[in-house]
Amino acid sequence: MQNKSKAIQDLYPDELAHCYGCGKNNPFGYQLKTYLVGDETIAHFTPDEKFTALPGSVYGGLVASLLDCHGTGSAAAFACVAENIDLENTETIPVRCVTASLKVDFKAPTPMGTELELIGKLRSIEGRKIWVDMTLSAKGIICATGEILAIKLKSNV
Numbered sequence: 369m370q371n372k373s374k375a376i377q378d379l380y381p382d383e384l385a386h387c388y389g390c391g392k393n394n395p396f397g398y399q400l401k402t403y404l405v406g407d408e409t410i411a412h413f414t415p416d417e418k419f420t421a422l423p424g425s426v427y428g429g430l431v432a433s434l435l436d437c438h439g440t441g442s443a444a445a446f447a448c449v450a451e452n453i454d455l456e457n458t459e460t461i462p463v464r465c466v467t468a469s470l471k472v473d474f475k476a477p478t479p480m481g482t483e484l485e486l487i488g489k490l491r492s493i494e495g496r497k498i499w500v501d502m503t504l505s506a507k508g509i510i511c512a513t514g515e516i517l518a519i520k521l522k523s524n525v
């Protein structure tokens with residue numbers, strides 16, 4: 369697979385780049401960036417205390433949101449690779465993936481103020497269905513795992 373120096377979300381067309389979790393054109397959102405590195409995807413996010421659950425730990429909704437957006441970004445990246453779309457030499461991608469199903473398992477408290485690392489691995493692609501397995505870790509400790517079923521939209525909305 370290809371390495372990618374540009375985030376997959378930065379290849380979404382401008383009119384579709386307003387997602388609260390990962391849209392580059394949403395100044396209020398998290399602007400999560402997913403990168404394809406080898407045959408995995410990676411993203412980072414450092415939560416601050418506005419995301420508090422119990423003191424010192426992150427609320428689960430943020431964890432789910434990060435997995436949601438990293439999952440769809442990863443699905444789009446893996447779909448592009450499967451379709452021989454050269455991510456290195458394109459300004460926008462024609463693939464549109466949305467979440468149909470997201471499962472999150474919370475394994476350990478997610479710490480505040482620490483860089484979180486999300487890793488995605490392609491499980492399978494079957495027609496328009498793309499399954500991605502993910503981990504969310506802090507300092508090498510897995511805080512949550514996620515699995516997403518993303519669906520490629522039929523048209524480029």
Ligand SMILES: CCCCCCCCCC(=O)SCCNC(=O)CCNC(=O)[C@H](O)C(C)(C)COP(=O)(O)OP(=O)(O)OC[C@H]1O[C@@H](n2cnc3c(N)ncnc32)[C@H](O)[C@@H]1OP(=O)(O)O
Pocket residue numbers: 380381384387389390436437440463464465466467468469495496497517519521522
């Ligand atoms: C550039 C793109 C911008 C991306 C922005 C970032 C996104 C960030 C992530 C999100 O938060 S996305 C927002 C949350 N997700 C949604 O709002 C999606 C709402 N659901 C839908 O719009 C539709 O249900 C969906 C597009 C997912 C599927 O509808 P379709 O009419 O295109 O497909 P269909 O219902 O025929 O399902 C296609 C296949 O997926 C399967 N499927 C659909 N939903 C499923 C589900 N929940 N669980 C298991 N399988 C499911 C379905 O059975 C079928 O399998 P088969 O092909 O084998 O028959």
